[in-house]
Amino acid sequence: MSYADRLLAALDTRGNACLVGIDPHLELLPAEFAVARDPRVERAERANAIARFCCEIVDLAAGRVPAVKLQSAFFEIFGADGAAAWERVVRAARESGLIVIGDVKRGDIASTAAAYATAFLEGTAGCDRSSLCDAVTINAFLGADSVEPFVLACERADAGVYVLVRTSNPGSADFQRHGEPELSEVVARHVARWGERVMGERGLSSVGAVVGATHARELARFRELLPRAPLLLPGYGAQGARAGDVLPLLGARADGTPSGTLVNSSRAILFAAREPEHRALHWKDASSRALERMIAELASAPRS
Amino acid sequence: MSYADRLLAALDTRGNACLVGIDPHLELLPAEFAVARDPRVERAERANAIARFCCEIVDLAAGRVPAVKLQSAFFEIFGADGAAAWERVVRAARESGLIVIGDVKRGDIASTAAAYATAFLEGTAGCDRSSLCDAVTINAFLGADSVEPFVLACERADAGVYVLVRTSNPGSADFQRHGEPELSEVVARHVARWGERVMGERGLSSVGAVVGATHARELARFRELLPRAPLLLPGYGAQGARAGDVLPLLGARADGTPSGTLVNSSRAILFAAREPEHRALHWKDASSRALERMIAELASAPRS
Numbered sequence: 358m359s360y361a362d363r364l365l366a367a368l369d370t371r372g373n374a375c376l377v378g379i380d381p382h383l384e385l386l387p388a389e390f391a392v393a394r395d396p397r398v399e400r401a402e403r404a405n406a407i408a409r410f411c412c413e414i415v416d417l418a419a420g421r422v423p424a425v426k427l428q429s430a431f432f433e434i435f436g437a438d439g440a441a442a443w444e445r446v447v448r449a450a451r452e453s454g455l456i457v458i459g460d461v462k463r464g465d466i467a468s469t470a471a472a473y474a475t476a477f478l479e480g481t482a483g484c485d486r487s488s489l490c491d492a493v494t495i496n497a498f499l500g501a502d503s504v505e506p507f508v509l510a511c512e513r514a515d516a517g518v519y520v521l522v523r524t525s526n527p528g529s530a531d532f533q534r535h536g537e538p539e540l541s542e543v544v545a546r547h548v549a550r551w552g553e554r555v556m557g558e559r560g561l562s563s564v565g566a567v568v569g570a571t572h573a574r575e576l577a578r579f580r581e582l583l584p585r586a587p588l589l590l591p592g593y594g595a596q597g598a599r600a601g602d603v604l605p606l607l608g609a610r611a612d613g614t615p616s617g618t619l620v621n622s623s624r625a626i627l628f629a630a631r632e633p634e635h636r637a638l639h640w641k642d643a644s645s646r647a648l649e650r651m652i653a654e655l656a657s658a659p660r661s
Numbered sequence: 662m663s664y665a666d667r668l669l670a671a672l673d674t675r676g677n678a679c680l681v682g683i684d685p686h687l688e689l690l691p692a693e694f695a696v697a698r699d700p701r702v703e704r705a706e707r708a709n710a711i712a713r714f715c716c717e718i719v720d721l722a723a724g725r726v727p728a729v730k731l732q733s734a735f736f737e738i739f740g741a742d743g744a745a746a747w748e749r750v751v752r753a754a755r756e757s758g759l760i761v762i763g764d765v766k767r768g769d770i771a772s773t774a775a776a777y778a779t780a781f782l783e784g785t786a787g788c789d790r791s792s793l794c795d796a797v798t799i800n801a802f803l804g805a806d807s808v809e810p811f812v813l814a815c816e817r818a819d820a821g822v823y824v825l826v827r828t829s830n831p832g833s834a835d836f837q838r839h840g841e842p843e844l845s846e847v848v849a850r851h852v853a854r855w856g857e858r859v860m861g862e863r864g865l866s867s868v869g870a871v872v873g874a875t876h877a878r879e880l881a882r883f884r885e886l887l888p889r890a891p892l893l894l895p896g897y898g899a900q901g902a903r904a905g906d907v908l909p910l911l912g913a914r915a916d917g918t919p920s921g922t923l924v925n926s927s928r929a930i931l932f933a934a935r936e937p938e939h940r941a942l943h944w945k946d947a948s949s950r951a952l953e954r955m956i957a958e959l960a961s962a963p964r965s
Contacts, residue, residue, distance in 0.1 A: 396787025400787075436748055436792060438741075439744075440744035444740055462800075465734060469684070472734035472737070476734065483702070499833060499836075502831055502832035528803065529804050532804055533803075540839050
């Protein structure tokens with residue numbers, strides 16, 4: 358089944374568009390996992406603590422939200438041990454029925470991009486496929502030929518891809534708003550075109566776009582440019598976007614095309630125990646409450 | 662010593678600007694390493710074959726060229742085992758006195774970019790530092806705040822960074838030439854500004870730029886926009902750029918600023934044995950000859 362159709366099924370089953378972002382910032386981990394930041398401890402054990410924390414988050418998310426997104430950078434700080442932790446968490450998330458998005462933001466010239474698509478989406482002949490992702494984020498700065506191997510992976514391996522169109526950070530305007538029309542708009546038009554090649558049965562493509570929820574006034578415009586692309590909206594929660602900003606993007610379109618939108622929150626869920634209101638709770642209860650709240654906030658919108 | 666000064670010292674010592682690109686394409690590896698593509702073999706052993714091949718290339722490059730560039734994607738296809746192979750090759754290259762550039766093209770929002778800078782350039786407290794890179798390539802599409810952690814790593818850890826300005830692939834024009842002035846030019850102006858913060862003793866910055874040697878007519882323009890940035894020019898050899906294209910960028914500028922330019926060739930050196938003219942040679946002799954030829958081609962230019 359295509360990524361788009363798997364995504365829509367998960368959205369329908371869970372009834373919410375929450376994407377839990379697994380960004381294990383070393384310095385923010387609950388005390389229970391402090392070994393991860395202890396310089397006296399072996400790297401393998403530190404990476405193991407990261408994996409344990411992330412697997413707890415997977416437990417928390419499983420059965421409640423459609424998908425999780427793993428941020429590769431926080432695993433890469435522990436090199437090969439971090440990569441082993443990444444594989445363990447991806448495997449746990451897939452086994453628990455969650456859609457797994459690898460937030461890797463890779464992008465390179467064609468033959469190299471093909472290697473990245475192999476690494477994260479298609480796998481190498483003979484290697485265990487259980488730690489592959491359902492979809493990855495990619496950076497299209499290098500151009501259409503750098504994206505092609507990922508679109509091929511969507512076609513051949515029922516994978517998904519989210520192309521960075523307009524990121525959630527303050528500096529995103531520096532280059533993404535360059536030119537007339539703005540670069541983000543040009544990228545969005547390409548995304549729509551690439552997406553035509555991998556349409557699911559319900560009219561949603563497996564080629565999606567990352568659009569920061571922090572740019573509330575631009576969201577409708579990107580939805581218009583990308584009528585059939587699943588959107589991944591980062592920036593909810595800790596980065597400041599609110600439910601009112603994203604609700605208009607969660608329902609099906611007037612022509613019946615399902616939305617497929619996912620709204621990501623990372624720190625506000627993972628590290629909810631750091632908020633004054635949650636200080637009395639165990640970290641996992643704090644995270645659970647924060648997740649419940651986000652689900653409720655987004656629940657007023659129609660599904661898929 | 663700053664990255665820029667270490668780079669210039671290496672350029673002076675070796676007397677050439679060759680950067681050997683270590684891109685271990687599975688399907689192009691010499692027969693001796695065919696186990697790497699054998700699906701019946703354990704992943705660890707396959708990754709190990711990649712490491713052995715790359716370490717042979719390191720041997721070939723050591724003492725002859727100033728630097729090597731490792732392409733991360735080809736290691737990532739073997740997950741945690743590939744990451745272990747990466748660490749082994751980086752370590753071998755650094756031990757043999759080569760400057761090591763990690764071609765990782767990472768780019769993300771600030772706190773995540775900081776994790777990438779930790780992973781590749783600064784290291785985590787308590788972790789072995791022998792497999793860190795001297796410099797990495799980064800993708801600035803996310804904006805200035807996404808680059809800042811890498812500039813900090815240049816300041817704090819004497820690291821170097823090469824920002825993608827104009828890549829060597831055919832599709833690079835799709836987005837990089839967007840707008841007026843072209844996006845690449847806007848990025849180049851930012852690179853020059855970021856670079857002012859990390860100037861070495863000889864007037865060269867540790868913040869460099871990737872400019873494809875395949876865009877021969879644009880090279881002079883980028884040199885003008887980036888008078889103090891070390892340039893990394895991919896696209897030599899297999900991708901079609903020739904010595905005449907890059908020679909004007911290898912010498913010191915009229916005002917005495919050293920150039921710091923590196924010219925990368927990957928496939929034409931690593932897989933030279935696949936060329937008809939080299940069929941009779943052992944792969945390593947073929948690679949050695951191809952490297953000698955490139956050194957000779959670039960030698961007619963003045964140093965550093």
